[in-house]
Amino acid sequence: MELFKTGDWNLKTNKIAFQDSNKSVKQKNKNKKNKNKIKNKPSKSEQNDEESAKESAKEVENDGPEKIKTKNDKQKITKPTLNLQPAKKLTPLQQKMMAKLSGSRFRWINEQLYTISSKDALKLIKDQPELFDEYHDGFRSQVTSWPENPVNVFTNQIIARCKRPINAPGGLPGLQNSKEIVIADMGCGEAQLALKINQFFTKFNKGKKPFKKYNHKVHSFDLKKVNERITVADIRNVPLPDNSCTIVIFCLSLMGTNFLDFIKEAYRILAPSGELWIAEIKSRFADGKGDEFVESLKLMGFFHKNTDDANKMFTRFEFFKPPQNIIEERKAKLERRQKFVEVESAKEELERKRHDKAEGKWLLKPCIYKRR
Numbered sequence: 368m369e370l371f372k373t374g375d376w377n378l379k380t381n382k383i384a385f386q387d388s389n390k391s392v393k394q395k396n397k398n399k400k401n402k403n404k405i406k407n408k409p410s411k412s413e414q415n416d417e418e419s420a421k422e423s424a425k426e427v428e429n430d431g432p433e434k435i436k437t438k439n440d441k442q443k444i445t446k447p448t449l450n451l452q453p454a455k456k457l458t459p460l461q462q463k464m465m466a467k468l469s470g471s472r473f474r475w476i477n478e479q480l481y482t483i484s485s486k487d488a489l490k491l492i493k494d495q496p497e498l499f500d501e502y503h504d505g506f507r508s509q510v511t512s513w514p515e516n517p518v519n520v521f522t523n524q525i526i527a528r529c530k531r532p533i534n535a536p537g538g539l540p541g542l543q544n545s546k547e548i549v550i551a552d553m554g555c556g557e558a559q560l561a562l563k564i565n566q567f568f569t570k571f572n573k574g575k576k577p578f579k580k581y582n583h584k585v586h587s588f589d590l591k592k593v594n595e596r597i598t599v600a601d602i603r604n605v606p607l608p609d610n611s612c613t614i615v616i617f618c619l620s621l622m623g624t625n626f627l628d629f630i631k632e633a634y635r636i637l638a639p640s641g642e643l644w645i646a647e648i649k650s651r652f653a654d655g656k657g658d659e660f661v662e663s664l665k666l667m668g669f670f671h672k673n674t675d676d677a678n679k680m681f682t683r684f685e686f687f688k689p690p691q692n693i694i695e696e697r698k699a700k701l702e703r704r705q706k707f708v709e710v711e712s713a714k715e716e717l718e719r720k721r722h723d724k725a726e727g728k729w730l731l732k733p734c735i736y737k738r739r
């Protein structure tokens with residue numbers, strides 16, 4: 368099953384709906400007429416419905432695109448717009464057509480978020496906040512068709528690891544002194560993870576002695592504040608201090624063209640030994656497996672812990688930010704290796720010289736005794 372499949376629809380196509388207030392009025396009148404006809408002649412109602420739905424589709428196909436400009440962006444973004452009428456006024460067939468159109472809208476917004484920089488994405492949603500809602504209406508309906516939602520996998524993982532003490536093997540990572548578990552959900556959508564985790568810890572701590580309670584905090588970042596749990600931020604630059612988090616999560620949210628900046632930001636905010644959890648759609652990996660992705664994150668300083676590709680739609684990765692002593696050890700090892708490489712190449716050089724000229728001719732000259 369493909370996720371976010373765009374089918375034959377893409378940015379170049381003009382098979383999209385566009386706002387035209389005159390047309391909307393005309394269409395409304397037409398719909399009214401049709402409604403009356405339906406009342407008078409019930410036997411032809413189906414036919415009228417179909418015609419009216421076809422009209423909506425035609426309108427979608429004929430109009431031209433509306434241009435949106437993003438700051439610093441030479442490229443113009445073509446935005447399809449859609450005049451959605453309240454669903455209850457539509458016939459089942461019209462509703463079906465509208466569902467198709469909002470599906471196209473969802474795919475369009477999705478494509479935008481993957482093909483523009485995070486800076487432009489923030490601007491896009493700031494200028495047109497309704498796009499975020501439309502996107503999440505579509506995303507919610509996509510998720511219902513998945514066998515497993517990765518955000519639930521992460522939530523369950525947090526819950527399961529609470530069985531072990533904080534910072535113990537198998538337990539959740541907590542800050543060194545306070546042991547607080549600090550989670551940053553980067554590109555949180557509607558912040559469902561925070562909602563569930565907060566509910567879980569309220570229950571978990573209930574009736575426990577103070578020293579047995581787990582302290583936690585979930586920071587949820589996204590492009591629009593659709594509820595009080597969310598902080599609006601481009602996840603390349605979130606308002607958190609260095610080394611302040613113990614788990615950073617990107618659940619299907621490495622969307623901007625500059626997503627490695629998000630990884631750098633995760634490294635900055637993670638405390639040493641803090642964990643980085645990522646879920647990404649399998650079809651996104653250029654090499655098909657995600658090995659190149661892992662290597663890139665390793666080059667950015669992360670240590671790779673685990674890749675889970677059991678799910679057929681998305682792959683989950685776990686990395687951690689190495690503590691300072693491991694970084695030092697690694698550096699010393701690299702330096703030793705570097706020295707080794709230098710020694711090895713010096714050895715090769717020596718052999719090359721010997722091959723060109725016997726060492727008896729240049730390294731130690733012959734000791735010739737003069738004849739007496």
Ligand SMILES: C[S@@+](CC[C@H](N)C(=O)[O-])C[C@H]1O[C@@H](n2cnc3c(N)ncnc32)[C@H](O)[C@@H]1O
Nearest residue numbers: 485518554555556589590601602618619620622
């Ligand atoms: C596919 S949704 C996933 C939402 C949520 N993590 C989940 O799994 O339910 C990706 C989310 O990342 C957000 N996002 C993409 N780029 C972002 C950026 N630069 N800064 C903040 N959020 C971003 C989108 O707005 C969207 O809500």
